[in-house]
Structure formats: structure tokens, C-alpha cells
Amino acid sequence: MSYSIIFEHIYTTDNIIYSIINPIYNQETIVVKNVESYINNTEDNFELIIILDSCSDNTKQNLLNFITNYKNKNKNFIQIKILETLEPLFETKCDNIGFKIAQGKYLLEIQADMEMTEIGYNKHLSKAFNILPNVIAVSGRCAHNLFTEGGIGKLGANIEKDISCLNVDKNTFYTFESCNRGPLLLDKEKVEKLGYLDENNYFLDNSEHDLMLRAYLKYKYICGYIPINFNSPLKDGSTRNYIKDEKNIKKKKELEHKMGVNQGGRYLNNYKQYWINLEPNSFKI
Helix, strand or coil: CCCCEEEEEEECCCCCEEEEEEEECCCCCCCHHHHHHHHHHCCCCEEEEEECCCCCCCHHHHHHHHHHHCCCCCCCCCEEEEEEEECCCCCHHHHHHHHHHCCCCEEECCCCCCCCCCCHHHHHCCCHHHCCCCEEECCEEEEECCCCCCCCEECEEEEEEEECCCCCCCCEEEEEEEECCCCCCHHHHHHHHHCCCCCCCCCCCHHHCCCCHHHHHHCCCCEECCCCCEEHHHHHHHHHCCCCCCHHHHHHHHHHHHHCCCCCCCHHHHHHHHCCCCCEEECCC
């Protein structure tokens, strides 16, 4: 096993609907604030699975200090598990660990630099699954094409903008060829059917895009974007680009040598030869 469970607690024994998966690397200054935002603003029964991926700062200590003294005030918060990897695994493998042990109907991947600010954000994202049977994933961040121009939402630097500044309708589901992690709501059964994220060709970026391409080509599953607000300052993201400890530096170099410096992006080009460009669409929710 590539990880150990360092903390777990069951608050109630009700059925779990949403499984929040939260991989973290070196976020000591914001980890408590962000985790608390998931607990306070998620509606319907949920569990929280946090994967500490070989952190070299005080993330682990700060998180454990918070959660061991936490008095549960959200009746929908069913249980928590905090895992610690035995070596640097990076985001794709950490996501898969969480996905595989999750007990909910929906997998909700939230990146460590994201603070959820809307109460019931998860229920809003899930509305797409209620209107279309072939949806595999809904992003609260953005959706876009991969091989042609086109996209919508908090793309690039727009991640810091309020959705009121973007040309979007909060009650619309926008479909494109792919959508991004953070926050990303997935149908667990469909993800299992596809064999989860591809760990052989991706370790940090692009594995969600690979999943969306496979989903459509094999089963005609679609994905898209529903606008929600959240905080994700650019200064808090991409901590893997500023690795200082030798263990993580060595592992990242090994993976880049195997998969490419752009973390598997070149592998996506294999789909071009048989890909049929999807026309963007929109659905009222």
C-alpha cells in the first residue's frame, strides 16, 4: 500500500452521497481555512478524504490540530479520513486513491488551493446529472475544447474572477469536450467503469482530460461546466512548481523523464486521429 491512514473519524452512520477528495501538498497557511470551507458549505451527506502527499512543511500538523479539536456542527458531515503517502505520488495517483476508497455516489475532487464559498455548491453542480443521463463530470471551474478553440468559465487567470464578471449564466450547464479539476464532480460508477484516471501516462496535469476523451469515445459520456463562485488565488496554486525538498524533486524528475515535462499533454495528441470535434451545447438546469 502506498499510503497510511493517520486519522479517521465517523460522526454519523448515515448513507454517503458525496465523497470529497482533497489531495494536498505544502499548503500550511491555507489548509485549515479551505478544509473548514468544505465542511461548512457542503450540503447533503458527505465524507471528506484528504491525501497528504509527502508534505515537507507544517500542513500535516496544522490540519491534525484543527480536525482533532473539531466539534462537528454540520449534520451532513458523515466521516473523515486523512491519508499520508509513503512517497511522493502527485495528483493523479492521489485522486485515484481517494476515488477507489470513496463510498459516495459522487466523487468531488477539490484542489488544495480552493476555498469553497457557496453554501450548497455541490448540489448545484449535481443538477446536470438530473437532466441528462450520460453526464460523467461537471466542473465548477471551466469547460473547453481540447483540439480546437473554445471554452467558458474561469479559464486561466479568470480563476480569480467572480462569475458575475464572466459571460455565464449560473443556471446553465455548458458542455464542451473536456472540463477541469477543481471543483470537479464525477459520477463514481462511470469513473469506475472507465478504470479511473490513467496513472501510466499522467501524474500531475491532463489526466482529467484523458478521462473525458475516453468517456466520450467509449460510452458517449459528456462533461461540462456549471458556474459557481469559489476562491482560488493564483499565488496559492501550483505548489508542485516550487518544490524544495530533495525527495519530491527527485520523484518529479523521474516522472517528467517518463511522461514528459508537460505531464502527459503529449499523450492527449494520440486521440486526434480518431476524434470527432464536439459542438458546444448548453442546457438549462
